[in-house]
Amino acid sequence: MPSQNNLRIALLAAYAIALHAFEKLIPTPLPWMRFGLANIITLTALVLYGFRAGMMITVIRVTVGSFLTGTFLGPAFLLSFGAGVVSTSAMALTVRYLPRLFGTVGISIIGALFHNLTQLMIAYLVFIKRIEVVIILSPVLILIGTVTGTLNGLVSSMLIDGIKESAAETDGAVTAE
Amino acid sequence: MLSRSKGLNKRFRPADIFLLVFLLSMSVSGIFFIKEVMPKSTNVIIEVDGKQRYSLPLGTDSVTEVKGPEGPTIVEVKNGKVRVTESECPGKICVKQGWVDRGAIICIPNRIIVRLDAEYSDKELDAVTE
Incomplete structure (x- = not known):
């Protein structure tokens, strides 16, 4: 059973890294704006396989992703590592303690919100140190994050249904998907 | 592991809609508010x-x-x-x-x-x- 779980984590982490790298190719109106597509994978893992799987995928994705872009231990790494860990924890807590209150989309929005808030906080404490910049940026970031969070949540929700259905068909056996 | 009995997951719950509308309205009004208050x-x-x-x-x-x-x-x-x-x-x-x-x-x-x-x-x- 543990090896099956590790296999799943490795596979999902690979998907997350691919999405993470892919979204860097998509041009956005603001250079620092990202869709957070990798969060689709984290959320799916969190709902289906629990906190450990979700957190492992986030940590692997941020670390390996930073190797690919050459930002390991740099400022961008610090921002995405901190925000990734906090937003995964926030989503895990929601899944665990408020499972009936929020659906998949809601959990995704919560993840996006905590991601942005953590990035703003780290950016303020470590880099900018100017509160007006944070105040100006925060509504813009929260707006973008809420929209992308909703879209990611919808995709993740479809993915969860798909995996559940295929697992039901194969009677719970591990498939390549 | 996978609980098949649960069936399909809930995409939208009332709290999700509330959260979505709340965050959208707060951030949009925040952007307008800051534009007004911003120093000249x-x-x-x-x-x-x-x-x-x-x-x-x-x-x-x-x-x-x-x-x-x-x-x-x-x-x-x-x-x-x-x-x-x-x-x-x-x-x-x-x-x-x-x-x-x-x-x-x-x-x-x-x-x-x-x-x-x-x-x-x-x-x-x-x-x-x-």
Whole structure:
């Protein structure tokens, strides 16, 4: 059973890294704006396989992703590592303690919100140190994050249904998907 | 592991819609609020090679010749706006930028930054009642 779980984590982490790298190719109106597509994978893992799987995928994705872009231990790494860990924890807590209150989309929005808030906080404490910049940026970031969070949540929700259905068909056996 | 009995997961729950609407309205109104409250610029700061050389009042019309490493750059202040009229630089991007009343004009070849200094409105009170 543990090896099956590790296999799943490795596979999902690979998907997350691919999405993470892919979204860097998509041009956005603001250079620092990202869709957070990798969060689709984290959320799916969190709902289906629990906190450990979700957190492992986030940590692997941020670390390996930073190797690919050459930002390991740099400022961008610090921002995405901190925000990734906090937003995964926030989503895990929601899944665990408020499972009936929020659906998949809601959990995704919560993840996006905590991601942005953590990035703003780290950016303020470590880099900018100017509160007006944070105040100006925060509504813009929260707006973008809420929209992308909703879209990611919808995709993740479809993915969860798909995996559940295929697992039901194969009677719970591990498939390549 | 996978609980098949649970069936399909819930995409949207009432709390999700509430959260979505709440965050959207808060952030949109926040953007408008900040735009209103944002400090109006009162000074034009001109920096050459990272060092501040001039601080011109935005309320007074003026024409200033700034010496940069490539040559002179002429900065004009008029009607609360600022522009670069002439500059010794290849691209002339600073000149093409035209009149500006917020943000900055940056001429990288000539190492000149013309920026509008923000001052908070609470520092320029019209009157104080006690």
